[in-house]
Amino acid sequence: MKRALITGVTGQDGAYLSELLLSKGYEVHGLKRRASSFNSARIDHLYQDPHESDVRFHLHYGDMTDSTNLIRLVQEVKPDEIYNLAAQSHVAVSFETPEYTANADGIGTLRILEAIRILGMEKTCRFYQASTSELYGLVQEVPQRETTPFYPRSPYAAAKMYAYWITVNYREAYGMHASNGILFNHESPLRGETFVTRKITRAAAAISLGLQDRLYLGNMDAKRDWGHARDYVEGMWRIVQADEADDFVLATGVTQTVRSFVEAAFAAVDITIHWKGQGVDEKGYDANGRLLIEVDPRYFRPTEVELLIGDPSKAREKLGWSHTTSLAEMVTEMVQSDLKVVQQERARKDRHG
Ligand code: NDP
Numbered sequence: 001m002k003r004a005l006i007t008g009v010t011g012q013d014g015a016y017l018s019e020l021l022l023s024k025g026y027e028v029h030g031l032k033r034r035a036s037s038f039n040s041a042r043i044d045h046l047y048q049d050p051h052e053s054d055v056r057f058h059l060h061y062g063d064m065t066d067s068t069n070l071i072r073l074v075q076e077v078k079p080d081e082i083y084n085l086a087a088q089s090h091v092a093v094s095f096e097t098p099e100y101t102a103n104a105d106g107i108g109t110l111r112i113l114e115a116i117r118i119l120g121m122e123k124t125c126r127f128y129q130a131s132t133s134e135l136y137g138l139v140q141e142v143p144q145r146e147t148t149p150f151y152p153r154s155p156y157a158a159a160k161m162y163a164y165w166i167t168v169n170y171r172e173a174y175g176m177h178a179s180n181g182i183l184f185n186h187e188s189p190l191r192g193e194t195f196v197t198r199k200i201t202r203a204a205a206a207i208s209l210g211l212q213d214r215l216y217l218g219n220m221d222a223k224r225d226w227g228h229a230r231d232y233v234e235g236m237w238r239i240v241q242a243d244e245a246d247d248f249v250l251a252t253g254v255t256q257t258v259r260s261f262v263e264a265a266f267a268a269v270d271i272t273i274h275w276k277g278q279g280v281d282e283k284g285y286d287a288n289g290r291l292l293i294e295v296d297p298r299y300f301r302p303t304e305v306e307l308l309i310g311d312p313s314k315a316r317e318k319l320g321w322s323h324t325t326s327l328a329e330m331v332t333e334m335v336q337s338d339l340k341v342v343q344q345e346r347a348r349k350d351r352h353g
């Protein structure tokens with residue numbers, strides 16, 4: 001039975017990857033950080049009472065900023081594969097917490113790689129680094145592929161650039177099976193609620209049920225290549241199974257503006273958005289002229305990534321990977337899920353007065 005260690009197990013990708021690896025018969029160990037309130041909602045359904053027999057899902061407290069903890073954990077678990085998904089992953093927040101983001105996302109990656117090296121596991125433990133299309137930043141080439149030059153545009157992307165190169169370096173210096181997945185945006189009903197897609201699908205659901213009046217957004221001209229997280233964790237696993245460690249773009253090859261995502265999400269609850277005005281004065285109305293969407297400059301970023309569109313040819317050719325869920329299917333799934341979430345929250349509030 002293969003054993004995997006997943007950092008960031010409580011996040012969107014950690015939850016989907018845990019499900020995938022458990023379905024493949026792995027023993028899965030997740031690194032979870034201590035929080036003052038529960039942060040395990042996405043993986044609670046996978047939890048097994050440690051007193052039961054045949055437990056294959058284990059959680060360990062830890063933090064990417066704590067080297068000794070990471071070394072001890074790798075020593076105890078002795079994983080065959082490590083998926084390093086933990087990160088302060090919000091681009092806008094990284095402008096507020098640049099030093100912490102560098103520590104957790106950049107040096108955190110080094111800490112895991114060093115743990116593998118200190119423990120002499122370079123040849124027995126494969127390593128996956130959650131790299132990102134944010135590395136491409138300011139447009140140098142479209143579509144973006146493995147050879148496109150990087151131009152990070154945020155403290156998050158700068159930290160992830162260090163993580164990318166230290167992964168390449170440990171592969172070349174120590175012969176480790178260490179790979180980067182350069183993943184374009186991927187979403188799902190489990191996406192954090194402050195990322196733009198989930199913020200929009202949740203608002204569409206709440207507005208359609210009369211539980212929210214308005215949605216405030218930042219740059220609606222930004223274009224993203226959005227896929228489904230379920231497809232992308234399959235790609236992560238394939239990257240780690242490849243005979244040779246390497247770096248791969250995972251993307252759909254299709255790009256859309258934030259504005260068109262808004263239109264699709266509201267269409268899923270039978271609301272057609274009519275736009276008026278431009279720039280910060282742009283507003284979205286329903287067919288009855290009710291104001292639903294406004295721009296709030298507080299969501300603008302000091303430096304923005306305007307256009308991402310990935311070329312996943314290398315992953316298709318070498319790994320046989322391609323996305324299976326269309327953007328339209330994903331939007332429907334997210335909106336349907338948020339309709340349930342919002343209704344449950346409403347029922348809970350009503351119960352407690
Ligand atoms: P999430 O923000 O949903 O999850 C991040 C995870 O990292 C959470 O489990 C979080 O814990 C954990 N974490 C954060 N800081 C620390 C820390 N200091 N120590 C230990 N754990 C920590 O991200 P996603 O699941 O969306 O993304 C997974 C990875 O892939 C991230 O590295 C992200 O940067 C990268 N990525 C994501 C893409 C996407 O579109 N989703 C695209 C490309 C790359 P907690 O739950 O306690 O907050």
Ligand code: GDR
Nearest residue numbers: 089091132133134184185194195196197217218219222299
């Ligand atoms: P991103 O995702 O920055 O691409 O990083 P996010 O959903 O936060 O933003 C996408 C685009 O939408 C614009 N935008 C808004 N964004 C947010 N969050 N909130 C708003 O109100 C809003 N209005 C407009 C943004 O300016 C941006 O252009 C995600 C993260 O998962 C990273 O960890 C990952 O590396 C990349 O995707 C690939």
